[in-house]
Amino acid sequence: MTSDWSQLRQIRRWPGQNSSLEKVPTELIYNGNTVQLWGAECKTLATQDERIRTKRLFKNAMSARDVGAASHGHEVENARRYFKDFLTHVHAHIEASLAKQINDFKRLRIEYVFSVPTTWNRDADTLNEVKQTIRGVVGKTQYRRGIIGMSEAAASAVETGQDRFKKGDVVLVCDTGGGTADVNIFKFVSSEKEAARIKPLTYDEGAPAGAASIDQAALDYIISKMRSIEKLDKDSAIWALEAVQAGFSNIKHDYGRSKREGYYLLPVPGMSGSQPPSEDFELGGKGSQEICFKIHPKLLEEWFNSAVNDILAIIDSQLEALAREHKGEKIV
Incomplete structure (x- = not known):
């Protein structure tokens, strides 16, 4: 080796x-x-x-x-x-x-x-x-x-x-993106070209937070609103729900790149030619027969803020632990 x-x-x-x-x-x-x-x-x-x-x-x-x-x-x-x-x-x-x-x-x-x-x-x-x-x-x-x-x-x-x-550097690592947010503060103790070795300066801390918590909040909301659809059978309704979820995933990844005016519109398969079943749906555009599910940008902001605040709380606790237990160490 x-x-x-x-x-x-x-x-x-x-x-x-x-x-x-x-x-x-x-x-x-x-x-x-x-x-x-x-x-x-x-x-x-x-x-x-x-x-x-x-x-x-x-x-x-x-x-x-x-x-x-x-x-x-x-x-x-x-x-x-x-x-x-x-x-x-x-x-x-x-x-x-x-x-x-x-x-x-x-x-x-x-x-x-x-x-x-x-x-x-x-x-x-x-x-x-x-x-x-x-x-x-x-x-x-x-x-x-x-x-x-x-x-x-x-x-x-x-x-x-x-x-x-380099050796001696102190870093705070926040690994988030999926179902958990994992945060810790480490000190590098390895030399150049050596396999990276680190020494934890604080206890591992993590919580179920991140992209998955945003997805779950969106899913709960979408399900609560799509219950008003009576036209679709069970399998078609599940397929429609998955398609709306996939559409939400796309807008989630683009969130924050530019200010959004108006609702996000997510097409609902199997509904073309129908009337919107409730105020949570609308036609896709002028002359369109496509039914779309509406999500207000404020909702997306709330879901993101909730996930980010959970992560920031973990980071704050780690910084407090570093200041309390390793007063001479500073994060690079």
Whole structure:
């Protein structure tokens, strides 16, 4: 194994993707109890009927501590099964991909290092369950083993700080975007070209906050308003709901780039030619027969503000802990 960590490479090709991506969508579609599609395949290969069965946003539900909205409606037992199935497919793809690129790959000693949400550090049951799952998928042999190496905040510090920070630098890392916000303050103790090593100066802290909390708030709102649609049968209604969710995802990603005048309009499939079922819907435009769901920019602002305030509260507590416990340290 080389000690020069400047040559790290990422796997960017995954099933169902037409272009390279750094992340794989954490999604599964089942046929009965068998995984039919996973990752990017769930969007690119699935039919309408299959997409309404997509399992997603199940990471938070793996911990019995995360109840309510954070679990996105998943039971703990089911969420842990989804995790095992998803990890099995990711691991199989990694092994197959590297075996094609590296001679005698199966006889190389490979260590899979996993990061976990900081919220799990206070949940021994979930951590033990995840460790067993990793051991079952990766195996523990002469050539393979899997370990939980660090929290997601620590992993972000290592990834972003490898070439940016020098020994002795103190950084606050806020890793957010999906279902959790993970925050910690670290001090870099590694030298140049050495694998990044960090020392935590505060305890890991995390909470179910981030993009997923915005998605959940939007989903709750959309469902409450779409109940007024009587024209659609159950499957068509689910498909319409998913289409509106997909439209919301697009406006969420563009939010803040420019000031919005008027409502966001999200097309509702299966409703063309009908009259808007309530004041929460309108026709798509002059001469259009397309029915659209309306979302006011103020609502989007409220959902973003709520998520951001949750994250800022965690950051504030970490800064207070640094000032209290390490008075001589300053964040670079």
